[in-house]
Amino acid sequence: AQSVAQPEDQVNVAEGNPLTVKCTYSVSGNPYLFWYVQYPNRGLQFLLKYITGDNLVKGSYGFEAEFNKSQTSFHLKKPSALVSDSALYFCAVRDRGSQGNLIFGKGTKLSVKP
């Protein structure tokens, strides 16, 4: 069975500080991994994904994520947080051997204070 865990309901960061939003996953095979962001009253927007190759994936708005196979993690990071990064972040996974659906985590609310 596939699953995704986002252990933190909320992450609070001061503007200019680095941020990390955690994600761990469980799949039977090799994963495709995704991060999405949702701003208030908007749909989910794709940020970045890991398919294969370099474990460090760079995405939109200065975000990056590191695939760690041994720890089954795909944490989202940004070196310097902006107030405008405040949003709800979702991690998602799909087993490379399956088709179609993604399994989404419950989401982590990121709050960046000035």
Add this chain to the structure above:
Amino acid sequence: DAGVIQSPRHEVTEMGQEVTLRCKPISGHDYLFWYRQTMMRGLELLIYFNNNVPIDDSGMPEDRFSAKMPNASFSTLKIQPSEPRDSAVYFCASSLAGAKGDTQYFGPGTRLTVL
């Protein structure tokens, strides 16, 4: 590209009424997904289609919910009769199958309020 289009953006109805939500996926995408988002339950997958065929509807809450995809460019999610507990934001998403990880692209959502 216009992205995934959903209509209406907001719907307010009374309990017992029929509600129809509409979705136009991104042209060329062969997967279409319907999700529901609430504060209590988060993001839930209701049903998804591949090449207009329903693949997994195990997330549909009950028989009051039905979804169709008559062609590659249009899908509907119908609730009949609606109940206050159906109040939520309903998202449609589409993706293109293949070796590049099937990124799903979401529409703006329909905010449904059942009084």
